[in-house]
Amino acid sequence: AQTIHQWPVAEIKAVGSPLSLGCTIKGKSSPNLYWYWQATGGTLQQLFYSITVGQVESVVQLNLSASRPKDDQFILSTEKLLLSHSGFYLCAWRTQNYAEQFFGPGTRLTVL
Amino acid sequence: QQKVQQSPESLIVPEGAMTSLNCTFSDSASQYFAWYRQHSGKAPKALMSIFSNGEKEEGRFTIHLNKASLHFSLHIRDSQPSDSALYLCAVSLRATGGNNKLTFGQGTVLSVIP
Numbered sequence: 012a013q014t015i016h017q018w019p020v021a022e023i024k025a026v027g028s029p030l031s032l033g034c035t036i037k038g039k040s041s042p043n044l045y046w047y048w049q050a051t052g053g054t055l056q057q058l059f060y061s062i063t064v065g066q067v068e069s070v071v072q073l074n075l076s077a078s079r080p081k082d083d084q085f086i087l088s089t090e091k092l093l094l095s096h097s098g099f100y101l102c103a104w105r106t107q108n109y110a111e112q113f114f115g116p117g118t119r120l121t122v123l
Numbered sequence: 124q125q126k127v128q129q130s131p132e133s134l135i136v137p138e139g140a141m142t143s144l145n146c147t148f149s150d151s152a153s154q155y156f157a158w159y160r161q162h163s164g165k166a167p168k169a170l171m172s173i174f175s176n177g178e179k180e181e182g183r184f185t186i187h188l189n190k191a192s193l194h195f196s197l198h199i200r201d202s203q204p205s206d207s208a209l210y211l212c213a214v215s216l217r218a219t220g221g222n223n224k225l226t227f228g229q230g231t232v233l234s235v236i237p
Binding site (some may be wrong): 101107114115116117 | 155157164165166167168169172209211215217218219220223224225227228229230232
């Protein structure tokens with residue numbers, strides 16, 4: 012069975028500080044991977060997607076970057092956090108042949 | 124750019140009632156239509172999806188799609204307090220391959236009162 016983990020579970024960071032969020036998928040080779048951002052109680056905004064190792068496409072410019080260093084790993088980062096980065100960050104995966112996306116448990120980020 | 128709108132924004136129903144949630148989309152070439160449910164503080168999880176016009180029923184849940192009207196809906200029969208959650212509709216232009224970008228609606232908050 013496939014499992015998806017995100018770390019950390021929650022972060023409280025200062026404006027201007029760096030950030031790195033991680034996502035790992037086990038039990039599925041070559042998944043399509045996604046990063047989403049969700050404001051409190053709001054809709055899901057897709058940030059990045061990756062079809063293969065080393066290849067990441069940006070969907071929305073929010074002063075964030077993403078990388079896929081391994082087949083099962085997706086990293087979201089920034090060198091300088093803004094207040095507007097606060098929210099719920101979700102990683103998701105899907106196979107090439109099926110549209111449904113499966114979400115990880117998420118990371119709650121608070122920027123002060 | 125695909126636009127997806129949900130109605131109502133929030134809904135309070137008594138236990139046992141029928142609940143109806145609506146979603147409209149803007150691109151008639153869309154191929155994948157889904158409802159996701161998200162309990163407070165948790166990850167969204169797909170409830171049901173449909174690819175072609177018509178209805179599909181799974182237990183207490185029914186999804187209905189009318190592509191000509193650019194509209195699909197979710198109906199919950201015999202609503203339970205455990206159904207209380209944020210419901211997000213999602214639409215994609217492609218069902219498979221590449222980045223089938225899912226565009227989500229803004230969500231409907233459902234509260235089922237015992």
